[in-house]
Amino acid sequence: RLCRVRGKLKRRVWVREGDVVLVSPWDFQSxxxxxIFWRYRRNQTEWLRGHGYLKM
Known part of the structure; x- marks a missing residue:
C-alpha cells in the first residue's frame, strides 16, 4: 500500500522500512x-505483540 505521512507528523516523525505504523485508508482508492497516523516505538510494538494485537 502506498501511504503518506499525515501533515501533523510530517516534520516530527521519521518513518523507516520495518516500522510498525497505524494506517487509515482513503475513502477513494482505499x-x-x-x-499514516502513528508510528509505534519498539517497546510499544513488543507490548502489542505480547498481548496478541500483532501477529508477525
Whole structure:
C-alpha cells in the first residue's frame, strides 16, 4: 500500500522500512492508498505483540 505521512507528523516523525505504523485508508482508492497516523516505538510494538494485537 502506498501511504503518506499525515501533515501533523510530517516534520516530527521519521518513518523507516520495518516500522510498525497505524494506517487509515482513503475513502477513494482505499485498497491502494492511505495516510499514516502513528508510528509505534519498539517497546510499544513488543507490548502489542505480547498481548496478541500483532501477529508477525
Amino acid at each position: 485498497d491502494t492508498r492511505g495516510d
